[in-house]
Amino acid sequence: MINRRHFLATTAAMAGALSLPSILRAQSGDPIKLGSILDVSGIFDAYGKPMDMAATLAVEELNAAGGLLGRQIEKVSYDTQSDMALYTQFAQQLVRSDKVHVVHGGILSASREAIRPTLRKANVPYFYNVLYEGGVCDRNIVCTGITPAQQIEVLIPAAIEKFGKKVYVLAADYNYGQITAKWMSHYVGENGGEVLATEFFPLDVSDFGATIAKIQEAKPDLVLSALVGGAHLSFYRQWAASGMKDRIPLASSTLGSGNEHLVLTPQEGNGIMVAYSWSPSIDIPANKAFLDKWKTRFGDVATINEFAVNNYQGIHLWAEAVKKANTVDHDPVIEALESGIGIDGPSGKIAIDPQTHHAVLDMQLMEIRDQSLSVIKSFSQRQPIDTQKFCDLKANPDDNKQYEIDI
Template identity: 65%
Template sequence: MSLNRRELLGGAAALTTAGLLPRVALAADTIRLGSILDQSGPFDAYGKPMAMATQLAVAEINEAGGLLGREVEVVAYDTQSDMALYSQYAQQLTRQDRVDVVHGGILSASREAIRQTMRKTGTLYFYNVLYEGGVCDRNIFINGVTPAQQVEALVPYAMNNSGKKVYILAADYNYGQITARWIEKFVRDNGGEVVGTDFFPLDVSDFGSTIAKVQTAAPDLVIAPLVGGPHLSFFRQWAAAGMKDKIALASTTLGVGNEHKVLTPEEGNGIMCAYNYSQELDTPENREFMARWAAMFDGDQSMHEIAVSHYHGLHTWAEGVRKADSIEREAVIEALETGVSITGPGGKVTVDPQTHHAILDVHLMEMRDQKMAVIETLPQRAPIDTQAVCDLGANPDDNTQYEIEI
């Protein structure tokens, strides 16, 4: 199910008039929450479920009485996977719509386009997506996993199940480039060797020559931080070439947009990954979340890692507002910096005051029959990579994305 802009603009008020939720008596003036996401274009597989997560979380907040006795209203824009529109809509949300907080962005480039506008206008910003780490900015809170939380766990697990020789295939922008360096570090730390690294623009979909190169290098394991629909072609072509059962595969991105449900079992089975969320998590919180999602969206089950991270971010912000007893930016920041926690479908999520990143569970997984089977849970992993370069208590005016020395 997709959400159009008119539907999202109505926020929870539209939901109540549709008869999905009981009307709650709230004050007339609303708290305005800005949303900027790719709901169409090449990245809509990520953005549409994130928009649905926004709708669900806001409906839950309003059903519980809103915040400060006021209803939360969503003001949303579809960037159509166009980076230029992120800057345009960020300006519009802050200067014309005058929202109280913004949640949005998917790729790192979109985050940076939003982040500087939010700083200039004094608007609180939440970025709720796994990324390469290193952002140090007191005006932003980040709920996605970083390499020290995810890659550090995945690499030894994957190597123990395959061998010490690793080949890296990564998206050619800052996420892929920086993540590839983290992979190399953790391969070395675990006694392994990187025998090759290749980078691919986001529109590349032909991996025939690359697969031949990998065959020649003869690694034990390929780790693939590849991003987006065209890069999904690699996994299909790898299986078609008869390589899936010869050389093990792991990925830091496959599955975050439910790509494992697009691949056939023959193409996807056995691929290893590590994320904060899987639909297969057998916890009361996840079972309840999935039931609420299905009830709101007519049986839909498109929730994924990034959508759930976004959902966590929305409820973390709401908890900060409650603790602050205010919507004012500085008051909410100070409240969140006390180490606010929520428990959601991915487990417990706690704000790290030093970096404004999340402390969270990471689950080692393997793809089996279009599902991400949970093998092991590593509880409450801290963003130690970003902690090494960022201390917002000591340097509250910092405004840097550090390329962490690896």
């Protein structure tokens, strides 16, 4: 059960400060406000709930260690119920009424773009902590999730080498799926393969019978999936039920990032190849400590997913920037982030690329096995080279767009 209460900071001044002017007592006692906007309910709650839990854990850890700048952190949370209109409404509320110092939030790219202009205009730093299609170039945003060049460049060569060169691509019909499908096609070609067909599906589609028949007729060596959300999980179930899973293998850029593999049976999920920055089996002290803290706070560590880890790390990256800047003011915090600041998180070392404000991080090539993410091979410190091709915030700090990268 998720605890959605805000962890309100104490506003009582220390006894030794009673002689100070009241305005100074207020400044030292006022909490630092961290805004959180997530789909804690609705069709994307499988991603949003663990992200909200991760934010709670990170804020509680920071407060237990004394907070930041001698002040406690208050988590101001809104549940968008997977409604894009509510993203816009709550972003405005966070900056106008709540007067937050930073915002962490958004899951779909559409949710990011719904709130990014508001936060930029209000000069409130924004952390987008999920995997996405890349290309956002905006000095006010920090993107801590993986991008296609970090993920697909690892996944596809391994899948083609193991399974074969004839590929059929399935993707969600919005900008993440459309752009990721282009990257899939690019890396298939770069590795000597051929894309036989690409199909796109709206997020509410759950009947894949006709598509499975098309794939059966095309006879690829491999199916690449960039399907997204609960409805699209039906594909994996229908694929296994049709008997095709044992004949044509799968690799995915999304399955398992939100713990979808836990709701599939081993018969439906076993053998699917994926690549993400985090796995519960990563054998490093920071990951072990994170798992222990999560278990103590929430119980079941199986609720943790890639998005939750990214959100947790994003908040700690912001905290490190605040410490370095010695203020929560916008410009010094952004400059601290651009210094190449990094942390040792559950996924390993993660740092911010000053040129793009995207993360440099480790990648894990994995296979789903008995509802677990089994690491096959690790790749150290992958750069966001896709976004680096077009975005240079050091040379163009006023840039403000999402580049659809020409592949």
